[in-house]
Amino acid sequence: MRPVASSTRARSVKVPPTSRPIRSLRAISAHPTLSRARALHCGAGASRRKMRRSADCRHAIRWLPWPRARRCPMPQRVPVLIAGGGPVGLTLGIDLAHRGVPALLVEPRHGPTQHPKATLLGARSMELFRRWGLDERVYEACMPQNDAYYIVFCDRLAGHEIHRFASPPVAAIRARDPDAAARWRELAWSPYGKTQIGQQALEPVLLKHAAALSPLTMRHGWRLTAFEDRGDHVLATLEDEAGASEQVEADYLVGCDGGASLVRKTLAIPMVGRGRMRSNLSFLFRSADFLRAHGKGLANLYFCFTPGCYGVFTAIDGRELWNYQFYWADPAREGADDPAAVLHAAMGAPFDFELVGTTHWHHHQSVAAEWRRGRVFLAGDAAHLFVPTGGVGMNTGIGDACDLAWKLWAIREGWAGEKLLDSYEAERKPVAIRNSIISATNSDRIDMVMAETPAFIGEDSARGAAARVRLKQRIAWMSRQFNSAGVHLGYRYADSPAVVPDGTYEPPDDPNQVVPSTWPGSRLPHAWLPDGRSTLDLLGAGFSLIGAGMDAEAPRLLAALCGAGVPVRTQRCDAAVLEGPRLILVRPDGHVGWRGAADPAEPGPIVARLTGRD
Structure with missing residues (x-):
């Protein structure tokens, strides 16, 4: 990794709208306007050099424009106001729009998230997207389709490989390959398997589709700042970046505004569960040298089990964009950990990379005590915070959106009663509790195995070899978490007031398999x-x-x-x-x-x- 000159102070750059969607970070340097913005933010000539730290560059990346949406005045009254334009808010807006329900979506950001955040779409989310033809659009933007979904376990990434799991490649799933179907039983349960796509690539797919739907109005650069449930409607105050505000009346407000949800906090709804668990540090980086450096081929996840650099590498685009989650990072040292030292230690060898961004974050297991109060609802991270193990959080939020959308539609069409809206919490809250506990338990197992791993795990010695054999056995013990079809497909609304029970026993609920x-x-x-x-x-x-x-x-x-x-x-x-x-x-x-x-x-x-x- 080559050092570069320190960046100049970032200056504000207005990036004009463009109809040209930005599908990858590489596209920044090829885009004439955005490459100029990047250079101004990162210092003269920085766009032509490898950067050791590019903290200022994050501003330019965060300002990438969304695909062009319709321009029309802010509506004064809407059936549904959606606060938050991430995957959950966009899914809700899309589902409502396909049902003919007008909605207003407000999102403070002007462009897709820079950080991939969630990186896995489960089979159920893809089934829901299938209804709108979005499954094919997701496939076009996801990881390379011909490669199997591998999870690799090592001491250090360039060191000893201890074990690996495989799931079917997207190409085999799409082709309905009989050999793949014989090898992987999950292909009998759904048209889809695991689909690896970072949130930074998924959001443009959803937004492009949403922008073409006339019932949905989107306002980027606007945020919800206050609201009041007045019984027959919600009065919301919206504010733009310049401080200008407008008031909008909505029949219903849905808070899809993330873990720090203003909607949830305004209602003083507590989160219940274990709360904050461990602290982590994520390094998002670009490297054409990554695959060469470790020589283990492309995988989706690479776990490193050496004390001092416990964590997991995640493939973001399968070519040059990667992320490393450094486990058990000390919050008191935020900003003090040297990316090169951490990444080279986890790799076990030096390699060239360009740091794109650093994020300090925490594992949580928390679910909102209430999901509906009057005319206000919570969905996605506003309603539940998960440990990312198993890739369940965003997928649970997408399920929230599709459950709520049809019920709001039914109310608007006049063929359903208000009690149907109560079934939203009755159905989705138990699913969130179930999924969050499964995710937290899986994380506990990884933590337990990592904590037991000796410092000599990578030694080329008899004790090192014996330690790796024991570690392989422990990995097999926790392997069930990587076969999670039942988590995504097997949940049921057992106690829903919007389901008619038939008096028969409920089939088994197994996180690892589906009982059709x-x-x-x-x-x-x-x-x-x-x-x-x-x-x-x-x-x-x-x-x-x-x-x-x-x-x-x-x-x-x-x-x-x-x-x-x-x-x-x-x-x-x-x-x-x-x-x-x-x-x-x-x-x-x-x-x-x-x-x-x-x-x-x-x-x-x-x-x-x-x-x-x-």
Whole structure:
């Protein structure tokens, strides 16, 4: 790594809007306007040199413009106001827009996050994106598709490899490769597996799609500063960077404004759980030398188990952008740890890199005590903070958004009662508690194994070799956390007031595998149909009544749904994965709301419960 001249003091640079999306950090230097901004922020000529520390450059990167959105006046009254334009807020806005519900989204940032933050999309999130065709857009922006998803364990990265796990490559999943299906059982549970994509690459995908949806209005450079629930509406105060403010009335406010949520703090809603756990330091860096330096090939995660440099390298784009999470960093030393010393120690050898940014952060296991108060809701990190182990946090937030969106739509369309909105907390809060505990437990296991690792783990000696054998056994003990299909696909809304129980026992909830079931509250199971579609493709925007067999009909139930104004479509499917009761009524979010062996004699109470009017 070459030293460079110290940067000059950063100066404010107005970056004009551009319709040219910036998909990677490399694109900064190729973009004429942004490369100029980068040079001004980092010092003369810095854009042409490798930088040891580029703290000032983070301002230029943070100001990357979003894809051009529509320009129109700030609306004065909206059905839904979304505070926060990260993946959760954008998903909520997109889902509402596809349902025809106007919403206003405000986000203080002018561009995508610089730091990748979350780096994994689980199978359920991809299934939800599939409804809008976004799964293909995500694939275009994710990690290289022909490489298997590897998790590698070493003493130091350039040292001894102790173990590795593999998951199917995206290309094999998309091709429905029979060899991959035979090797990886999770491919039977969903059309998707693990999809590695950093938040800095995912946000532009979501935003480009959102910008084309006319019901959604987005205002970047604006933040929510205050609000008041007035009973029949929420009065919100919005402020831009210059201090100008406007007031907007909304039927509902959704706080998707992150872990430091102003919405949650204004309502004085406490977080419950273990709270802050350990402290970490992340180094985001660019290096074309990284793969050469360790020689272990491309993997998604590389864990290092040497005392003094415990942590994990994460591939961000699979080519030149990487991140290192340095575990157990001392908060009192914030800013004192030398990136070169930390990264070279974890690698076990020197290598060239350019530091892009440094972030000091903490593991949490916390869930908001309330998710709804009146006309105000919490979603995503505003409602729950997770340990990143297993990549569950952002995915849980995406599930929050899609659960809430259809219920707000139902209220606006007039076929649901307010009680349906209460089911949001009843359904999503238990999922967040479950997922946060699983993630924290997985992190505890890694911490325990790392704490037991001796300093001589990397020695080329008899005791070093014996220590590596023991470590391999311990890694196998904690390996279940890396097979987490059940976490992403197996949750159920067991006690939801918007699900009709059938009196049968709930199938097992296993974080490591999926038990496909049409048990009420479960996600509709996936299976490939003869025409190449998934059972998931049978579902529409509203309710879907699926009958198994030509004589599986429910005229009374259909009449009750239509009479209540509930949108419903009918489908026939004989897939074995749907075996059980022959009639399955699936909600707009893809979860089973009711099932039965025959057309119910009294469908009214069923419809009332599913729509919050019981």
